[in-house]
Amino acid sequence: MNNMDVEKYLTVGALTKYLKVKFEQDPHLQTVFLKGEISNFKAHTRGHLYFSLKDETSKINAIMFSSKASKLNFTPEDGAKVFVTGRVSVYEATGNYQIYVDEMMLDGVGNLYIAFEKLKKQLASEGLFDEKWKKPIPKIPERIGIITASTGAAVKDIISTIRRRFPLAETLLFPCLVQGEYAASDIAKKIKQASTYPIDVLIVGRGGGSIEDLWPFNEEIVARAIFDCPIPVISAVGHEVDFTIADFVADLRAPTPTGAAEMAVPHLDEIEQHLQSLSIRLKETMRNRLESNRTKLNHLKNNYLLKNPERIFDTKKQQLMILDDHLREMMVKKLEFEKIHFNHLKKSYIFKNPDVLFEGSKTKLTNIKHEINQKIRYQIEQKKQQLISIKKHYILTNPSTLYESYQIDLQHFIEKLDVMNPLHLLQKGYHLAYQDQHLIKNIEDIKSDNLRLRFYDGEVYTKIEKIEKEH
Amino acid sequence: MSKNEQKFEEKMKELESIVSDLENGEIDLDESIEKYTKAMKLVKECDEKLKSIEEQVSKMVSEDDEVKDFDIASN
Numbered sequence: 076m077n078n079m080d081v082e083k084y085l086t087v088g089a090l091t092k093y094l095k096v097k098f099e100q101d102p103h104l105q106t107v108f109l110k111g112e113i114s115n116f117k118a119h120t121r122g123h124l125y126f127s128l129k130d131e132t133s134k135i136n137a138i139m140f141s142s143k144a145s146k147l148n149f150t151p152e153d154g155a156k157v158f159v160t161g162r163v164s165v166y167e168a169t170g171n172y173q174i175y176v177d178e179m180m181l182d183g184v185g186n187l188y189i190a191f192e193k194l195k196k197q198l199a200s201e202g203l204f205d206e207k208w209k210k211p212i213p214k215i216p217e218r219i220g221i222i223t224a225s226t227g228a229a230v231k232d233i234i235s236t237i238r239r240r241f242p243l244a245e246t247l248l249f250p251c252l253v254q255g256e257y258a259a260s261d262i263a264k265k266i267k268q269a270s271t272y273p274i275d276v277l278i279v280g281r282g283g284g285s286i287e288d289l290w291p292f293n294e295e296i297v298a299r300a301i302f303d304c305p306i307p308v309i310s311a312v313g314h315e316v317d318f319t320i321a322d323f324v325a326d327l328r329a330p331t332p333t334g335a336a337e338m339a340v341p342h343l344d345e346i347e348q349h350l351q352s353l354s355i356r357l358k359e360t361m362r363n364r365l366e367s368n369r370t371k372l373n374h375l376k377n378n379y380l381l382k383n384p385e386r387i388f389d390t391k392k393q394q395l396m397i398l399d400d401h402l403r404e405m406m407v408k409k410l411e412f413e414k415i416h417f418n419h420l421k422k423s424y425i426f427k428n429p430d431v432l433f434e435g436s437k438t439k440l441t442n443i444k445h446e447i448n449q450k451i452r453y454q455i456e457q458k459k460q461q462l463i464s465i466k467k468h469y470i471l472t473n474p475s476t477l478y479e480s481y482q483i484d485l486q487h488f489i490e491k492l493d494v495m496n497p498l499h500l501l502q503k504g505y506h507l508a509y510q511d512q513h514l515i516k517n518i519e520d521i522k523s524d525n526l527r528l529r530f531y532d533g534e535v536y537t538k539i540e541k542i543e544k545e546h
Numbered sequence: 547m548s549k550n551e552q553k554f555e556e557k558m559k560e561l562e563s564i565v566s567d568l569e570n571g572e573i574d575l576d577e578s579i580e581k582y583t584k585a586m587k588l589v590k591e592c593d594e595k596l597k598s599i600e601e602q603v604s605k606m607v608s609e610d611d612e613v614k615d616f617d618i619a620s621n
Binding site for chain 1: 553554555558561562564565568569571575578582585586589592593595596602603604605606607609611613616618
């Protein structure tokens with residue numbers, strides 16, 4: 076390789092510097108407006124922010140120095156969609172081109188959409204959109220409240236439509252802000268104010284605009300004010316395609332402000348027609364009613380009996396006569412019947428032979444008599460037999476045998492008694508001691524000094540000198 | 547309009563219910579004549595209200611509840 080060849084070659088640093096100058100000389104790259112989604116976000120301890128911005132096809136590194144980052148009104152994070160302003164240049168050390176961010180803000184639409192979905196979900200879970208809360212819209216309102224801006228197409232559309240359709244209705248406008256930071260709280264405030272007026276229906280809305288313009292109608296404070304409003308609310312925000320949270324909470328959603336006015340009031344012609352048809356039906360039904368009653372009345376008036384009242388008595392008289400005849404006839408028949416019955420009785424066998432009536436009892440009585448006689452006779456016979464058998468008894472025929480046996484028994488008894496006579500003991504030398512008629516059987520029985528001794532052949536009265544008890 | 551006066555819609559509703567009652571024919575004649583009289587009065591009142599196209603003006607209520615006429619043409 077010769078020297079000439081070597082000089083052709085650039086250093087990396089030289090190339091990079093060259094490129095950097097190229098970038099910095101390009102006016103388009105000095106002020107760049109860029110939108111994208113943040114990724115790889117890192118906040119350096121010194122306050123610098125490092126991240127990438129990407130979309131579906133590309134990616135660029137970004138740096139935001141702390142002096143700029145300190146002015147941010149939000150905390151960037153991965154996934155956030157942002158708009159940035161800055162310049163594009165090359166970082167020599169790595170040779171990467173990157174964007175040096177001066178300003179950064181959240182992409183409104185993307186983030187509004189997230190907020191919308193979040194609030195919608197929350198209010199739905201609280202039941203604010205439930206069908207059961209929807210109040211019916213009166214058919215013929217007399218006073219209509221309107222909450223919208225006092226200028227612009229919306230208020231004109233609403234009022235002119237009401238005038239055209241139903242001029243009898245009175246309109247009450249509660250003018251409010253319909254876009255910007257303070258609109259939501261103003262709309263909520265006016266809904267509350269309107270609810271203190273005797274209004275039949277309330278239209279809340281505005282004309283078309285960007286999603287940011289319509290945003291106040293997506294705010295929670297407006298949703299809750301509509302929900303709490305005691306008057307039926309028709310929402311009318313933007314165009315047919317625009318759906319806001321207010322639409323979900325309202326009792327009725329109208330596609331446009333004009334649509335809201337059409338829903339709020341009937342057409343005068345319709346009401347007139349309806350009234351007329353009611354009036355016709357009323358007269359018709361009453362005419363029919365009267366007609367049919369009149370026919371009925373005429374019919375009654377022409378009735379034969381009403382025209383010939385004496386006929387009523389004629390028939391009655393006739394009926395009475397028939398009844399009277401009938402009665403007489405019946406009485407005669409009855410008497411005759413009783414007479415025959417009586418004669419019949421008179422002629423009857425029993426009547427002539429009353430004894431027959433007692434025949435049965437008589438027989439019964441004789442039977443009983445016979446029975447009793449028989450029983451008595453039988454018993455007498457029995458007793459007789461018993462007596463005869465007793466008479467025939469051995470002892471009775473031989474009474475002496477009974478006496479003999481008694482004699483033998485007596486002899487035995489006397490002998491026994493003799494043996495047991497205590498006097499026999501006295502004969503043997505024993506004697507009995509008495510004290511006051513009591514026999515003394517032991518020392519314990521002795522109650523005094525006097526003692527009477529019984530001997531076989533007499534008694535001795537003595538006194539006790541000394542008692543010596545054994546044991 | 548006074549608060550006590552029956553609203554137009556209420557009158558119409560009452561009228562509707564009387565007409566259908568009469569058409570059902572379940573009420574006796576005396577009562578139906580009474581109802582008819584009442585209904586005719588309602589028809590007259592509603593009709594007068596509709597005919598008196600005394601166009602209502604639009605009004606505007608200020609924040610401090612001041613009610614003024616509101617003309618859409620001038621806004």
